[in-house]
Amino acid sequence: MWTTLAAAGPKAIAEALTAEEFDRLHVPTSIETFVAQQVAEGRSVILTGNAGDGKTHILRRIRPALEAAGAQVLSDATALMRGDDPTPVLDAWRGALRAGRPFCMAANEYPLFQLRTVKEGFEQLAEVERQCRHRLAYGTNSADEDARSDVIVVDLSLRNPLAANFFSRLVDTLLNDSALRRLINVDRDTIAARNHALLSIPSVRERLAFLMARLLSVGHRATVRELWILAARLIFGTSGQRDYQRSDWYSETLFAADARFDLTVAMRDVDPARCSHPQWDVVLESRGEPIRSGWAATPPAPAPHSLLDEENFAALKRRFYFEHRDGHHAFALADPDAQDFSKLLSGGSNGQLASQLITAINAAYCPVRFSGSEDHLYLWNGHRFHEQPSRSFLAACRIAIDRFSVDVPRLPSRLTGCFEYQPDHIALSVPSLANNPKLRIDFPLYRTLKRLGRGLPRKLIPERDIHKLDAFLERLGKADDSGVRTIWSVHLENLDVIQISLSADGKRYDGVKRYA
Template identity: 30%
Template structure:
């Protein structure tokens, strides 16, 4: 089945469930095979009890419809919408009957209704303990233990990340390969969509677009398939029918501008990687003057910004075009701030005792509390006191620290029985161990917090750290104060958090000496 451009335009920002909007034939044509379908098929063949859970709009209904042939083949028990069960006893009876008959079962249910069902039915629900355990261990870390899969499999679509390069490429090519361009040779001169389709099929253009999408896959954003389809639909059609596109400025609706101009969360995140933000003196001057003629994948003629009516907007557009359509465009990726690059490398290559990374994070936390601190191998533990939880403390005191060897870093992953599902980690854990009982305190570090710690380590004022990160660091430090394995000293560092000054109190045989300033 082919899609005309007006059909594709409808996919952008469609808030309704695709299962409610499109026909079965249209849904089948739009379906993109992911790692989850073969996984579910395997468990159906093994006659497992499958709980397909997640948030509204995650695609549970669409998935079940796409699996209809194998579900019919195995005469599976199917509950397509367990969110609206009116009679729990009837549901329980039907489920037990199907299990007793040796049939596979698949139940689609959102996260909160599943929790309510577990609380309501308790041990009466077949596989109750297995369901509860798998819900708790939906994400594991380097050294996390995994449950042995027996009768039940819980698949949480909330953990599926569709912003992987492979999945994004499949989705883009599904639309490109099945699109019907505008009819008539004159259309390409007034409607950019046919040209967008041609250019987005180019391997270099695709590679650079997919690299940007892959980067935002690690920032903690959860999207569903309709968001991804809507994104690509927009950069092809601007989300408008042909009749409206023809009357708009051609350049405005070219894909390299549309990538950064949409209005949902995906576009907002991509705007951080807009090539316009990254300065390259040589390239920028040549683009501004119209002197960059070599290396273009398509046409090398463009409006010269310095001669344009709106030079800034013209330069912004040509800089984006350069990134996607010039052989040197990849040079702009090297200009992405180092804290971004460092974070992506951690998620990709981290092992739990990466001392260099641990040292940098220790230094960032130390400098948040005391910018004069120079320790990389000892995490200072600060005690603060405040009457209201979210108020900024006036004073912090430290005479304890934890050594680098007490710290490890943990990156999340899916359990091995779900490893075929698309997943991109969006955080890692900075874990500090207590020695006596192997308990620990941990800090969850996402891209935003990692950037803050990296900048603070380089001298960024801690007063300017966003409130949510300040609160997170103070809470982490409060938990660390109970660390029984912390090393204590007789030197108390007293930090005035208002005027950013330090005072050292040395205690020696019930006497004390004090001095202002701090030389670690």
């Protein structure tokens, strides 16, 4: 089973597994207990998310408990639908409700969207729609986080399997598989036995989990399916050869790109071989004294040449990271913005963060500092909408910094204890405004804002980030409740800022001030 999984493609499905194989792949988590408890209390549960997130797996695993509680279980909403017509699913749900039974269903995002369009006469679907619009919570607890009827939506796309605890349990499940252990005991002189032994070392596992956590913090995610395939490859490699080819070392397999899997491409972002550390790189190249001892397993063989070629140095650098006591230094000089962002996501405080973010957003439209530019966010608009890119901007409104809040997301209270949620963004918002408009700041946007604070020109801002900032300012403008008393105008070519003060009735100019 494991060798087949190591060779699997991205379309491998859980339905193809036998009952025995299904049990061997099961990673116990709190979500099974949560769903079973909700159903036992009479609630219907909708599991949604992306293909490969584990919806079918979870329902299949706890189906006996659900049925024992009287629930009607639908493992795949798509299979029951007629094209885009959700009527068969709705009929099944209505039938369960008429019989006084909870309804349990797994549905990918699109089938669930089709169901959400049908709200009239179905109280539960209106609640499904509300919960789907508020999948995460920010700030202090509120009553809006509670379920308002007897239905709970669990979005498994919020459960990132790259989270350290889940990934560690998954690898443990693989390493402790009895059939795999028997295979290794038969012949310990294989690449599988070698990889199994090294991955069983606690320090190696800790550093592997650290890489996954770094991927998560900068915005990458993976499906459970991808992780199982990757984990199997860490043991058996990718070539299928029973020898010691370097390409099948776990430390090389981890960074072997496969265009079919987004995860293997993303791994390049956390490859120790791509992170330079001049002092340790010199020591590794020369096999200096600091690395002649301190290895968790067998030290590398002596260098065959005075200088290593690129591939051999990369392999040594990766092994150093995983297996040497000082390997964590490989990332000591990693992107400081990524390190700062990771700290923010873990709850690290930064009292100046709101001010820094607002100053950076202003700089995206107006690089000239002027009175009030660090204390307010100005709602900039392109002076000419047909002019692309805009060379001038106007702001007729501004919002004081003390009205802003910066929050790390969490699961709403209705999902407490469901699964481990690891945030991948922070949110800048104005709670006092209608609908509390939010700017979702993921790592790419955070990096752009930090660079703006260091003087990044507007022309170098990624288009994706410009669109997000424009949309946020537009939402703030629609919700802003302050009147227009001053107009600010900036021209990006001559870097002039003009501040125009209006009279109380807005009918005349009271003053003009120029900043350059």
